[in-house]
Amino acid sequence: KQKTAYEILSGLVGSEMCIRDRMILVADRVLSSKDFEKAKELYQKALELKPDEKWPKDKLAEIDRIIKGFEQNKQIYGTTIKKADDLYDLKQFKEARDMYKKARDLYPIQKNPKVRIAQINELLRAEEYAKA
Numbered sequence: 001k002q003k004t005a006y007e008i009l010s011g012l013v014g015s016e017m018c019i020r021d022r023m024i025l026v027a028d029r030v031l032s033s034k035d036f037e038k039a040k041e042l043y044q045k046a047l048e049l050k051p052d053e054k055w056p057k058d059k060l061a062e063i064d065r066i067i068k069g070f071e072q073n074k075q076i077y078g079t080t081i082k083k084a085d086d087l088y089d090l091k092q093f094k095e096a097r098d099m100y101k102k103a104r105d106l107y108p109i110q111k112n113p114k115v116r117i118a119q120i121n122e123l124l125r126a127e128e129y130a131k132a
Helices: 005-032 037-050 056-072 073-090 093-106 112-131
Strands: none
Touching: 005 037, 005 056, 037 056, 037 112, 056 073, 073 093, 093 112
């Protein structure tokens, strides 16, 4: 049996809604992990599928407010990351890690503090292993 044009169109609309809903679900998860740029991209794609959808619009506005707040923290972030880098260079890893955590909290969209924290954790684990 051949499908009618209405049945085909209904299927496409249904799968488009399913894609949009999944995109929003993934965007919500990405947002909760503080990957604001990726979440913003996903919400924008969801809006392309259904421009009058309220949830993605609200989330995009929320992300814009968060990013604006981060922009205001840039100067403090710069000072904090410099201090963290100086401590790292002096091999004061625990203190450096604490400063990188502060920098990460001030400006979570920056990847450098996250990378440095992971590196320091590896260095500290290696030190502990060497002592054992």
